[in-house]
Amino acid sequence: MIHLTAETQILLAVKPADFRCGFDGFAALWRNQLKQEPRNGTLFVFTNRRRTMLRALCYDGSGFWLMSKRLSKGRFQDWPRHHQDGVTSLAAKQLKSLLTGQSGWQRL
Template sequence: MIAAPPGVRVWLSGGITDMRCGMNSLLLRVQEGMGRNPHEGDLFVFRGRRGHLVKILWADRLGVSLYAKRLEQGRFIWPSAADGTVEITAAQLAYLLDGIDWRRPKRTWKTEALPTIRSVG
């Protein structure tokens, strides 16, 4: 799990990306395709055609990092190319990386109703 700094912005590149792309190709895609500056400290996430692999590009003040995650089962939930670039929160990114639908996460438990207190008198 990537520990994202507080206030970081996370951008999903809608559609599919060629997962043979390396750091420099993805930096160029951020600048030209997404119209963003990759050196502002934001996270940029890309998904491959089969949907089981994502790459995350992160440029901090020291350099550029490229992370990859592959799901052994299932696929990452992803916006279409028509949606363009989608901004999500760091919490939604955590859901996405765990293979959970980040658009509508569901609780695995239900709260129980508290008993009603009746006054005696």
């Protein structure tokens, strides 16, 4: 089970990801390209090139969760375009706003 609290570490990948890869592909992306450890309990969030879908990867201690959300219309708003590390951190409240497709979620 995934528990999102104010203390949950959430990292957002700035560059779009290839959504054809599965658990191992997303874990390898975090480990090899973004230099992050995918099994540390952090929730890792990706978008596709068109920003119409999100995927979130999390390790809960016994296995990986891979969650997807596709908007029925529109795009995820205000996705960060540049960051020196390729990732940016989010608060759980920001993630909730992002998942609803709201703009301005970064200012929360």
